[in-house]
Amino acid sequence: MQLSIAKRSSPGKGKDAKSASSAQRILFTVDVDDSSSVDDLKKAIAKKNKALYPERQRLTTGEAKSILEAGIALSKYNLKDGDTVYLKDLGPQIGWQTVFYIEYIGPIIFHYLVYNFPSIFYGRAFEHSEIQRRVYILVMGHFIKRELETAFVHRFSHGTMPLLNVFKNSFHYHILSGLNLAYWVYGPSSAQGTALAAKLGNPTIIAIFTGVFLFAELSNLSAHITLRNLRPPGTRVRRIPYGYGFDMVSCPNYLFETLAWVSVAAMTRNLAAVLFLVVSTAQMYIWAIKKHKQYRREFPDYPKSRKAMFPLIA
Incomplete structure (x- = not known):
């Protein structure tokens, strides 16, 4: 199973950029397959940045910023290739x-x-x-x-x-x-x-x-x-x-x-x-x-x- 992450260099402009910045979130676009889970996504992020081990991450998606719960398939959140995921660093755990x-x-x-x-x-x-x-x-x-x-x-x-x-x-x-x-x-x-x-x-x-x-x-x-x-x-x-x-x-x-x-x-x-x-x-x-x-x-x-x-x- 392959799961890749492309980190965006900027959260964008205007209102969305302000809200993302105030929440101290990092934006990622994701490529997923049918078997991908939230745990897989967190592990992939940790591979890119060892300081962000899975327990330190809070992932959200969508306008309502729904929290991606550990152990749940990404398909349950209707995530597809190219969708945006927001990552908040919860700090040392x-x-x-x-x-x-x-x-x-x-x-x-x-x-x-x-x-x-x-x-x-x-x-x-x-x-x-x-x-x-x-x-x-x-x-x-x-x-x-x-x-x-x-x-x-x-x-x-x-x-x-x-x-x-x-x-x-x-x-x-x-x-x-x-x-x-x-x-x-x-x-x-x-x-x-x-x-x-x-x-x-x-x-x-x-x-x-x-x-x-x-x-x-x-x-x-x-x-x-x-x-x-x-x-x-x-x-x-x-x-x-x-x-x-x-x-x-x-x-x-x-x-x-x-x-x-x-x-x-x-x-x-x-x-x-x-x-x-x-x-x-x-x-x-x-x-x-x-x-x-x-x-x-x-x-x-x-x-x-x-x-x-x-x-x-x-």
């Missing part, structure tokens, strides 16, 4: 699995340090209360679970993401759910013997929200396993998920994760926990809406009764 490892290790380190070395962070040692001990165990368990899921459960449809994005993503986890949450939850204001510790230390309330947290974590794991089983190893296959949680919403993993952090916020009644809950839920809802729309666009028979993240609501 990093593997999603590595990104997840980096994101989740931050909270583990910060919670461990703040909880176990209070004299460094608060200037004095003190005994932790029951609510602090319980939250420490639950939060550490949550992020250790996430690391183990990254290693043994997740299968990624996209192999990489832009390297610079890892700093933005890590801020969310390292600071909001890591340092900020740990500092305010494990501090002396709710340590053993304080009025706040007595107020938060009701054993029944702690047991109820611990149960909610564990239910949410196990349900979240179940959703991740369902998604894993939809995609054979080494493929980008996408199918409609069914079963526990998925009959109500498109992203039950986000729903259950939200429920876990609701229980932490309710147990601690701490503004740092509420802040992380609000920010993380808003971000997961944005992701859920995007995935929900993608499911509906990709699968004509997608269940119409499903909501994106919150049953019966949205």
Whole structure:
């Protein structure tokens, strides 16, 4: 199979040139045959320019700038010899699995340090209360679970993401759910013997929200396993998920994760926990809406009764 690319020296003139330039796109004309795929095209581009390895490329075509998805035949986009393809350099990439490892290790380190070395962070040692001990165990368990899921459960449809994005993503986890949450939850204001510790230390309330947290974590794991089983190893296959949680919403993993952090916020009644809950839920809802729309666009028979993240609501 032969596939050749001729790089244009200029995007043209007028309005089209301005839009192409502002998007930092490079234009190519392509010669294709019936068996050519988007992957073949990306490999051919990488041959011409080794710095533009396939994961670094975003290819679009047509006036609507439709994205050419990896693994799809070029014929599905009605591309023919001499047609124009736009290439955007996404910059240096990093593997999603590595990104997840980096994101989740931050909270583990910060919670461990703040909880176990209070004299460094608060200037004095003190005994932790029951609510602090319980939250420490639950939060550490949550992020250790996430690391183990990254290693043994997740299968990624996209192999990489832009390297610079890892700093933005890590801020969310390292600071909001890591340092900020740990500092305010494990501090002396709710340590053993304080009025706040007595107020938060009701054993029944702690047991109820611990149960909610564990239910949410196990349900979240179940959703991740369902998604894993939809995609054979080494493929980008996408199918409609069914079963526990998925009959109500498109992203039950986000729903259950939200429920876990609701229980932490309710147990601690701490503004740092509420802040992380609000920010993380808003971000997961944005992701859920995007995935929900993608499911509906990709699968004509997608269940119409499903909501994106919150049953019966949205």
